[in-house]
Every structure is written in C-alpha cells, then in structure tokens.
Ligand SMILES: Nc1ncnc2c1ncn2[C@@H]1O[C@H](COP(=O)(O)OP(=O)(O)OP(=O)(O)O)[C@@H](O)[C@H]1O
C-alpha cells in the first residue's frame with residue numbers, strides 16, 4: 001500500500017509535556033514522545049488508540065486558532081500554570097476545538113492547546129489545519145435560525161444563546177436569527193419571504209412542532225416554485241435542496257432523539273457544524289383531494305390523538321401536560337370503529353390493498369422509530385428513517401390492563417407488538433375511514449358515486465360525528481379530518497441530514 005506523506009509532524013508541548021503531533025490522512029494525532037519520560041495513564045478521545053496516544057479526524061475538528069501565551073494558559077477549561085522553562089522554550093501556541101464523543105451519543109466540544117517553539121511553526125500548523133477544514137464541503141457557512149421562545153420549558157432562546165451560538169461562532173458560521181412571534185411565523189416566512197439562496201440550511205430551535213413548521217414552509221415553497229400541486233396525492237414531490245437542523249428545545253423532541261440518539265442541544269449543534277446528514281421519510285396526508293399536512297414521525301389516531309387533543313388545553317403545564325393527558329386518556333379508554341386499508345411494502349411491484357375493519361384503541365403510523373426520552377426505543381423500534389415506508393401499528397379494542405401492558409412495554413425491553421390485540425404492518429400507503437364516514441361513503445358510493453362522498457366529507461370536517469371520532473395526531477398537530485389517505489415519499493430532500501434533517 002502506498003504510504004501517504006505526513007502533512008505536518010512536530011514535537012510540541014501539551015500541558016508541559018512533549019508530544020509528537022502529526023497531521024496525516026485527514027487525522028490529527030498526538031502521542032507521548034520517549035522524551036516525555038513518564039508513561040501516562042491510559043486515556044484517549046474518539047476511541048482510545050493506545051497509552052498516551054490520541055487522534056481526531058479532521059472532519060471532527062470544529063476550529064483552530066492561534067492562542068495568546070503568557071506563563072499561564074487555559075486548557076480544558078482550567079487555568080494551567082506553564083513552567084517558566086516551557087513558556088520560555090515554547091512561547092507560541094494554537095488551540096484545536098474538536099468533537100469529543102461521549103457516551104450515549106452525547107457530543108461535547110473540547111479544546112487542546114499545543115505550544116510551539118517558534119511563531120512560524122505555530123502559524124504553519126494553524127494554516128494547514130484550516131486548509132484541511134476548507135476541503136470539507138458539506139459544512140454549512142450561513143444558517144437561518146428560527147427560535148420558538150415558547151416550546152417545551154420555554155428555554156429555546158436561552159439554550160440557543162448560551163449553548164449553540166458560541167459554537168456556531170467558533171466554527172465561523174454566520175447566522176440570521178428570528179425569534180418567532182406567533183405560531184406558523186417560521187412556516188410563513190419560509191414559504192414566502194425568506195431569501196433562501198443566502199443559506200446552506202435552516203435550523204429550528206424548539207420541538208417537533210417547530211420542525212414541522214419548517215418542513216411545511218420549505219416543501220410548500222419548493223412545490224409552488226416547481227409548479228407541483230400539493231392537493232394531488234399522486235403528484236411526485238420535488239426535492240428541497242436546503243438542509244434542516246434541529247436544536248431540541250421542545251416537549252417530546254422525538255425527531256431529534258430518533259435521528260441523533262439523544263435530545264441534547266450541544267450534540268445537535270456539533271452535528272450541524274460538522275455537516276452530518278440523515279435522510280428522512282416524509283408522508284403527505286390528504287382528505288379526498290385536499291392536502292392536509294406532511295408528517296415525518298407519528299400519525300396517531302385514537303390514543304395519541306386523544307392525548308394530544310387534551311394536552312393542547314394544558315400547554316401552560318409544559319412537557320408535564322403529556323403525562324396528565326396520557327393518564328386521563330388511558331383511564332377514559334375510548335375505542336374507535338373504522339376501516340384501515342393499506343398497501344403493504346412487498347417486493348412485488350403491484351401490491352394489493354389489505355383492508356381491516358375493527359374497533360381500535362389506537363392506530364399509529366410511525367415513519368421513524370419515534371424514540372424519545374419517554375420511550376427510548378420508540379413506538380416502533382425497527383422503523384427505518386428513509387425507506388419510503390411506515391410501520392402501521394393497529395391496537396384493537398382490549399381491556400385496560402392489556403392496553404397498559406402494551407404501553408408499559410414502550411419503556412422496557414419487552415416487545416410491545418407481541419400481544420394478541422396488536423399487529424404491525426410495514427406500509428407504503430394507507431387510508432382510514434371512521435365508521436360514521438364509512439356508512440355515509442357506502443351509501444354515497446351506491447347512490448351517486450365518489451363525488452357525493454367528497455362533498456359530504458368536506459361539509460363535515462370531522463366527518464360529522466365528534467362523539468365517536470378521535471383526532472389524528474400528526475407530528476404533534478391535530479388534523480381537522482378523521483378520514484385520511486397517507487402516502488410515503490422516499491426522501492424528497494436531495495441531501496438529507498442528521499440533526500440536519502431531511
Ligand atoms: N412565538 C410563538 N408563539 C406561540 N406559538 C408558537 C410560536 N412559535 C412557534 N409556535 C408554535 O408552538 C408549537 C409548539 O412548539 P414546539 O414544537 O417548539 O414545542 P413543543 O410542542 O413543546 O414540543 P414537541 O413538539 O417536541 O412536543 C408549534 O405548533 C409552533 O407552531
């Protein structure tokens with residue numbers, strides 16, 4: 001194998017100890033030199049290499065800068081006293097900020113400062129690392145940031161200003177920040193006003209609802225500019241070329257958690273800075289020929305629809321509203337009759353629709369796992385992020401105790417589907433018609449065909465029967481119609497992202 005030349009290799013001081021520092025094969029590494037004399041305890045970053053030896057891929061370097069040196073220097077956040085000898089022999093220094101991968105998907109930004117014997121060498125190190133960073137073309141330079149000051153525990157602004165903005169600034173990312181003043185502010189701004197050509201991506205600081213606003217703004221704008229009719233369920237969506245990042249500051253943060261593995265603002269900021277990406281499935285929800293919404297996480301009727309409807313009245317409680325409404329909904333134990341039809345994700349090209357008519361406690365379509373702090377493995381642990389399908393989970397009418405067993409399994413290792421009243425189908429499309437609509441539709445179809453059915457449903461937004469219907473929970477927003485048709489679209493975004501999403 002051809003040996004790659006070292007870009008740079010020098011003996012530099014780190015915390016008063018001499019290290020062999022090397023930049024080679026897109027990796028910065030440093031290890032104790034024999035001259036260092038003593039052996040270090042085992043330790044390392046980004047996976048320990050060996051005793052006293054460390055490495056960071058250039059792709060995980062956040063920034064590099066020349067550092068002022070006096071006889072004291074700040075390293076690892078603490079003031080270190082440099083020996084007079086070190087300050088004298090190595091009076092120049094540079095600091096590298098890099099991603100420190102912690103446990104359970106949590107990332108932190110760490111600094112390491114190397115001291116050089118002369119200014120030219122120090123400058124050469126900084127320049128060479130900067131040149132390497134410039135080769136990374138997937139990193140954003142200009143971002144449009146929307147902050148929801150009222151999401152979750154109402155900490156969005158503080159989280160952004162204290163935890164995220166300093167990291168963006170260290171990574172030389174410029175930002176235009178908009179603190180939203182009303183619901184749908186971000187959506188409307190993206191849909192019509194924002195000058196999107198200026199940005200490499202859009203970041204939302206908030207929960208799943210803010211992410212939903214951003215995707216609606218971007219998808220709608222892209223379709224309008226491309227002349228695609230969103231009301232037509234058969235239309236192919238045109239990909240959006242802007243990436244979306246989420247800084248979690250909501251109540252559930254399921255889209256962030258299910259893609260990044262943790263709901264931590266610093267981790268997400270670092271994923272955004274290094275330009276990580278993850279494709280996501282988007283589905284479009286229609287009622288007859290009217291577009292309702294897009295969804296990327298959960299479409300839930302019955303239990304999750306009722307939890308959401310009740311919890312919206314308790315927004316003032318913050319994230320705790322879901323626990324109170326969850327308990328109330330569980331005790332109410334409503335079930336709903338209707339027909340679910342779905343197109344299974346079979347390998348054959350022309351799948352056959354399957355139809356299930358039953359009484360359901362919950363109908364959940366999970367486009368992704370929907371993992372969140374409440375349920376670390378999620379509603380459907382094996383659901384894929386970008387495969388053009390969702391897991392359709394049907395929970396039939398059962399006793400309260402059985403339903404509780406099912407719910408509790410979301411929080412443990414036990415299989416929530418291994419119960420007689422629960423079934424899961426991987427689907428590419430599905431429809432739901434509540435019983436009330438169904439009888440209308442059967443009548444209508446017999447009498448005057450499809451057109452009349454559309455007319456009746458449109459005149460009765462909740463399909464005419466508030467008492468026997470639940471609502472659809474669509475990524476945390478309530479849908480106005482119970483009878484819906486859902487289509488999964490494989491990755492309408494060209495360059496989809498992790499934390500940068502879609
Ligand atoms: N300035 C604002 N005032 C009122 N509502 C807002 C404002 N900005 C955004 N919203 C709306 O607030 C709702 C909730 O926001 P968000 O998703 O950020 O938090 P959450 O509901 O607490 O979290 P999650 O969606 O993770 O459960 C969204 O529907 C969004 O449209």
Ligand SMILES: CCCCCCCCCCCCC/C=C/[C@@H](O)[C@H](CO)NC(=O)CCCCC
Nearest residue numbers: 208252254297298322326370375407410475476
């Ligand atoms: C009696 C004990 C029962 C314990 C059961 C725990 C089960 C938790 C499963 C959590 C599933 C979350 C699905 C995510 C949905 C999001 O798109 C949506 C918007 O943020 N959140 C909710 O609707 C909020 C939904 C909150 C539900 C509790």
Ligand SMILES: [Ca+2]
Nearest residue numbers: 281367384389
């Ligand atoms: Ca999927």
